[in-house]
Amino acid sequence: MDPIHRGPEEFGNDSKDFAEEAGRRRPSRDPLTPDFGQQTPQQVRMVTLVAGDLTLTVNPVDGSEVEACPPGERPAAPVRRTPVERTARARAAAPAVPPGPPVPQLPLLRREEERERLTRLLARGRSVRLTGPAGSGRTALLDAVAADCADFAPDGVVRLSGHKRTATDLLYALFDAVHDAPLYRPDRALLLETLRSTGAVVVLDDLELGGAALDELLDATPECAFLLAATPEVAAPGADSALEEVFLTGLDRATSVDLLCRVAERQLTEEEANWAGDLWFESEGLPLRFVQAGALLRQRDQLRTDATAYDEYGYLENRPADAPPAPEAADAPDVPLPSLGEGAAPAALLASRLSDAARDTLRFAVALGGEVPHQAHLPALVGDTHADAALGELAGCGLLSPSGSRYRLAAGVLAQLAAAGYEDDAVDRARTAAQHYAWWTGHPSVTPERATAEADAIIAAMGRLVPGEGAGGTSAAVLLARSAAPAFAAGLHWGAWERALRIGQEAGRLAGEVAEEAYFHHELGVLALCTGHPDRARAELETAISMRGALADKSGAVSGRRALALVEDRAGGGPATGDDGAFAASPPLGVPAVVPVPMTSAFADTAVVPRQEPMTVPVTAPAAGGGKGAARGGPLALIGGARRNLVAAGAGVLLAGVLGTVVTLGLTSSSDPQGGAGTSTEQEAPDDDSIYDTDVETGEPADGPSTSGAPSGPASASPSATPSPTGSGSAPAAGDASPSATSSAPDTPSSPGSPSSPRATGSSPKPSSSSPTPTKTVTKPTPTETETETDSPSPEEPDPEEPPTKPDTPEQASGSTGAASEVP
Numbered sequence: 158m159d160p161i162h163r164g165p166e167e168f169g170n171d172s173k174d175f176a177e178e179a180g181r182r183r184p185s186r187d188p189l190t191p192d193f194g195q196q197t198p199q200q201v202r203m204v205t206l207v208a209g210d211l212t213l214t215v216n217p218v219d220g221s222e223v224e225a226c227p228p229g230e231r232p233a234a235p236v237r238r239t240p241v242e243r244t245a246r247a248r249a250a251a252p253a254v255p256p257g258p259p260v261p262q263l264p265l266l267r268r269e270e271e272r273e274r275l276t277r278l279l280a281r282g283r284s285v286r287l288t289g290p291a292g293s294g295r296t297a298l299l300d301a302v303a304a305d306c307a308d309f310a311p312d313g314v315v316r317l318s319g320h321k322r323t324a325t326d327l328l329y330a331l332f333d334a335v336h337d338a339p340l341y342r343p344d345r346a347l348l349l350e351t352l353r354s355t356g357a358v359v360v361l362d363d364l365e366l367g368g369a370a371l372d373e374l375l376d377a378t379p380e381c382a383f384l385l386a387a388t389p390e391v392a393a394p395g396a397d398s399a400l401e402e403v404f405l406t407g408l409d410r411a412t413s414v415d416l417l418c419r420v421a422e423r424q425l426t427e428e429e430a431n432w433a434g435d436l437w438f439e440s441e442g443l444p445l446r447f448v449q450a451g452a453l454l455r456q457r458d459q460l461r462t463d464a465t466a467y468d469e470y471g472y473l474e475n476r477p478a479d480a481p482p483a484p485e486a487a488d489a490p491d492v493p494l495p496s497l498g499e500g501a502a503p504a505a506l507l508a509s510r511l512s513d514a515a516r517d518t519l520r521f522a523v524a525l526g527g528e529v530p531h532q533a534h535l536p537a538l539v540g541d542t543h544a545d546a547a548l549g550e551l552a553g554c555g556l557l558s559p560s561g562s563r564y565r566l567a568a569g570v571l572a573q574l575a576a577a578g579y580e581d582d583a584v585d586r587a588r589t590a591a592q593h594y595a596w597w598t599g600h601p602s603v604t605p606e607r608a609t610a611e612a613d614a615i616i617a618a619m620g621r622l623v624p625g626e627g628a629g630g631t632s633a634a635v636l637l638a639r640s641a642a643p644a645f646a647a648g649l650h651w652g653a654w655e656r657a658l659r660i661g662q663e664a665g666r667l668a669g670e671v672a673e674e675a676y677f678h679h680e681l682g683v684l685a686l687c688t689g690h691p692d693r694a695r696a697e698l699e700t701a702i703s704m705r706g707a708l709a710d711k712s713g714a715v716s717g718r719r720a721l722a723l724v725e726d727r728a729g730g731g732p733a734t735g736d737d738g739a740f741a742a743s744p745p746l747g748v749p750a751v752v753p754v755p756m757t758s759a760f761a762d763t764a765v766v767p768r769q770e771p772m773t774v775p776v777t778a779p780a781a782g783g784g785k786g787a788a789r790g791g792p793l794a795l796i797g798g799a800r801r802n803l804v805a806a807g808a809g810v811l812l813a814g815v816l817g818t819v820v821t822l823g824l825t826s827s828s829d830p831q832g833g834a835g836t837s838t839e840q841e842a843p844d845d846d847s848i849y850d851t852d853v854e855t856g857e858p859a860d861g862p863s864t865s866g867a868p869s870g871p872a873s874a875s876p877s878a879t880p881s882p883t884g885s886g887s888a889p890a891a892g893d894a895s896p897s898a899t900s901s902a903p904d905t906p907s908s909p910g911s912p913s914s915p916r917a918t919g920s921s922p923k924p925s926s927s928s929p930t931p932t933k934t935v936t937k938p939t940p941t942e943t944e945t946e947t948d949s950p951s952p953e954e955p956d957p958e959e960p961p962t963k964p965d966t967p968e969q970a971s972g973s974t975g976a977a978s979e980v981p
Contacts, residue, residue, distance in 0.1 A: 202601055204647035207232055208687040209344030211723075217599075217643040219713050220679040220701075223686055223720055235336035235343070235351060243313050246334065250316065252559040255532060257549025263419055263448070265294075265301050267412045271403060272298065275384060276305045278401050279358055284375060284383040286364075286394065289405030291568030292445030295386040296362055296559065298405070302384060303360045310382065312357035318561035319364040319385075321613060324374045326652040327366075328352065331359060331378065333649070342649050345689065349377055356380040363560060367392025375400070407442025410434060416444060420451025421458075428494065429454065436500045445567060448555035449503045453495050456510045460492045504573035507554045514539050515547035519556070519566075521590060523574050524583035525617040527566040529557060530590065531610070537593055562610050584630060587621035591633040594618060599640035605648030608641060612653040615641050619660045625667050634664035635673050642680060655684055675704035679717050686724055694724050 204215045212226040238246070265272070271287075278285050279302070289295050303314050315334045317327060332338075332348055335355050343351065355378060364387040366374065372395045375383065385400070394400050408416065414433050418425055425433060433450070440446035499506050508519055517539045522529045529551075535544040548564065551557045557564040566574075574580070594615050598608045608615075619637055622630035638661025645654035658677050665674035682697030702717040 202643070202647075204340070204605065204643075206340040206342065206647065206649070208342045209347075209689075211687055213646075213683070213687060215643045215646045216716075217639070219716050220676055221643075221646065221683045222716055223683050223723060225723070232338065232341045235332070235338040235341070237312070237335060238337050240313060242337070243334070247314075247316060250562050252562055252564060253532065255546075255548035255552050255564075257546040258553065260549065260553045261420065261422070263297075263416070265297055266416055266444075267408055268294065268298050268301070271405060272301055272305070275302045275403060279306050279382050279384060280309055282382050283401055284381075284385070284399065285401045285403055286385045286387060287403050287405060288387055288389055288391075290407075290443065291388055292443040293405050293407060294444040295405060297444075299360050299362055299384065299386055303358075306358045306384075310357045312355055314358045314360060317359060317361045319361050319366065319387075320560050320565075321365065323652060324366055324370045326650075327361070327374055328377055329649070329651075331355070331357075331381075340649075342651070342687075352378050352381075354380065358382050358384065360384045362386045365391060368395060371395070372398060407440070408444060408447075409442060410437045413437045413442050413444075413447050416447045417451050417454070420448050421454040423458075425454075432494050432497075432500070435497050439497060439501045445555060446501065446503075449507065450495075450500050452507055452554040453500065453503055456507070457492050457494070460510075502569070502573045504556060504570045505577035507556060508574065508577070508579075511550050511554070512547060514541045514544040515550045517541075518544065518547045518551065519574060520579050520582065521586050522566050523571060523579045524586040524621060525590060525614055526621070527571045528614040528617045529564045529566065530614050531563060534593065534597070534611075538590060560613075563613065565613075583621065587618050588630055588633050590614070591618040591622055591637045595633070595637040595640045598637075598644050603644070605644045608644035609648035609650040609653065612641075612645060612650055616653060616656050616660070619657065619664070623660050623664050623667070631664045631668040632670070635661055635668055635670055637661075638664065639673060639676065642677075646680075646684075651684065651688070655681075658684065671704055672708055672710065675701045675708070675710070675713065678704065679713070679720070682717070682724075683720055686720060686727075691724050691728050695721065695728075698724065 202217065206213050206215070207226055207230075208223075210226050210231070211223050212230070214222045216222055275285055275287065275298075287295060287298070303316065307314055312335050315331060317330055317334070319327065322330070328348060329342070332343070332351060332355075335357060336351065359378070359381050361383060364371075364385045367387075371385075371392075375394075375398065383400075407413075414425065414430065414437070417433050433447075436446065436450055495503065495506060508516055511519075514535070518529070518535055521538055529548070530538060532545040532548045535547060536542050538544075539547070548557070552564065556567055556570050558567040594611070597603055598615065615637065619634045619641075622634040625631050638657045642654055642657045642661065645651070645657055658680050662674055662677035662681065665671075665677060678697045679701035682694045682701060685691075685694035685697060698717050698721040702714055702721065705713040705717060
């Protein structure tokens with residue numbers, strides 16, 4: 158028995174302790190060198206959700222696909238959350254407690270009157286707008302009022318953030334907070350219908366809406382009472398709005414000093430109290446300024462503390478007798494109070510006294526436009542494993558303020574840090590953040606909900622890189638948008654999805670990445686289709702299809718055509734019907750059926766004769782003595798179509814006629830006493846159809862036979878001694894005993910032996926005479942009718958520019974004179 162290569166009969170005969178040994182076996186370590194063989198491809202995160210009556214499949218590779226949702230797969234009606242579920246969701250949506258030293262919890266000072274008034278108005282179902290400057294303590298007052306109104310409404314209290322949110326974003330956020338509908342985004346009609354019966358106290362901080370947008374939000378939720386917090390810069394509501402206005406001002410001097418003492422955790426000295434009074438006058442009593450001033454005093458106390466005041470044994474006087482002597486105490490450094498300007502704008506001074514990780518965090522926040530990354534991302538961005546504790550330092554100094562489930566720089570801090578030089582390397586740090594977020598959002602372990610919570614920082618990183626400043630900025634923005642946009646779509650944060658697509662499309666255009674730009678156009682078209690904007694969806698999808706077609710991206714083009722077909726179908730195009738009136742089966746995967754549209758041609762009553770197949774129509778020669786204005790005789794053949802069998806038969810008949818004419822001309826030409834060619838009086842007709850409609854005059858009725866001798870009546874002809882290349886032959890020479898006896902049938906086409914002439918010709922027999930007979934050619938180059946009067950075919954076309962040839966003999970001269978005499 159081979160202990161290494163076991164036979165098939167030996168499987169299953171292991172000892173009973175083999176399974177236990179396998180379980181205790183140590184797993185193999187990862188190889189130090191990468192495996193250059195075939196590796197398992199990374200799984201693509203695809204999410205299928207329902208948007209209205211459409212099924213959206215978020216595909217990060219070729220683009221999202223959308224199709225009509227079958228009736229059996231539509232989700233059930235949204236279910237309201239229970240109070241326990243609402244509480245758990247509100248706790249998860251609150252900002253995380255930053256690590257590090259605990260932040261002091263400050264009471265709400267001198268806001269009892271405003272708190273009672275807001276609570277009373279909300280209890281009566283009235284909506285209130287709380288207006289106050291940045292840093293006036295609006296968020297703290299909202300927290301207190303929300304706790305007082307917990308039992309006022311059947312759907313409880315809903316906390317929302319209006320920072321960079323539209324009215325539509327807020328409506329869907331309210332729907333998600335009250336109802337449990339995973340992977341479902343109702344259309345606007347169902348959304349409004351559901352929100353009309355929603356009764357909740359909505360506490361909305363950092364409102365950025367006003368005017369008609371705010372009226373739309375209030376009208377869509379008639380059973381909700383809103384507590385809105387905004388700054389004076391936000392537009393006021395409409396004139397017909399029923400909002401109550403409450404203005405929030407700063408604190409008085411005594412309350413401000415009390416707040417400063419609470420933050421500093423000690424009583425103020427006389428110098429510090431005077432400094433606090435000046436600061437109150439400068440800052441108009443804003444609570445945020447005194448929180449930051451208290452942080453300055455704490456830092457000052459730490460700088461003034463003797464480092465040798467404590468040792469490993471505690472206080473110096475409690476040292477054991479056998480302990481080594483304590484080091485001599487150093488003189489405490491003298492740290493002066495901050496100036497009044499530093500107290501009014503303390504961000505730069507506070508940051509200078511923080512740790513290196515905290516300062517790097519502030520630089521990233523400045524680069525991202527005030528958005529602070531989540532504490533879980535700080536170690537990777539800063540490069541310090543303990544960088545997450547920097548968030549606690551910043552929050553304790555009053556440099557951060559909560560915004561939804563995250564933190565951002567407090568009011569005025571961004572401008573102060575930018576003036577202090579924290580924005581010098583903003584582009585490089587934004588590119589670093591974009592590369593980190595691109596890897597993080599594309600990782601399969603990151604859920605769409607986590608990516609959606611970090612949406613503001615991700616979009617801020619893209620927005621900083623889009624103008625193209627610095628090397629590789631636009632490419633990093635394209636990569637980040639490509640990774641984050643599907644996560645935003647799957648997380649139902651479509652406001653962030655649209656912003657990411659817009660920025661990514663612009664970045665792709667600047668970077669020259671056509672494939673990525675086509676992807677963003679496709680996604681914008683799908684988004685417009687799902688939100689009910691068919692015209693915008695059609696324009697975006699057509700752009701994406703054309704760009705992908707130029708790149709030979711078949712899979713992407715097919716995905717775009719499917720979405721475009723759905724746009725056309727929803728725009729009003731119905732299914733195609735067959736000849737029997739039955740509806741044709743729709744092609745698979747949303748490809749539209751071809752709908753036959755009957756069209757009436759503008760030339761349906763016009764007989765079109767191809768120029769490659771001219772027809773020959775014989776016309777009888779005019780009889781002698783015909784006066785001016787006599788009617789033309791002979792029926793005119795009109796061919797109204799190009800049928801191959803008719804053309805073939807006519808070509809054969811005409812070929813036989815031409816061959817006979819050539820033989821006859823050869824026989825008659827040999828009997829010419831002068832041996833010269835006959836005089837041709839053929840003139841090529843111009844291209845104008847109207848010339849010969851009224852000006853061509855005939856000599857006698859068509860049914861009358863042609864007599865010998867010179868015919869009377871004018872004829873439009875010009876003397877020519879050269880043979881004509883048209884299908885009509887030249888008149889025989891003087892003294893010919895027999896005329897040209899060749900005539901073509903009215904319905905036979907011209908001979909293929911005359912390809913140079915696109916006109917139809919006809920010949921009629923005429924008796925021979927001693928004088929040459931003039932040749933009359935009437936040609937109408939219209940596609941419906943062609944008439945030609947001729948005596949015999951000539952082998953070549955006369956040159957219109959060639960002058961007549963002078964006759965060599967008197968007989969030829971007399972023949973020419975006789976022929977010319979017929980021309981008036």
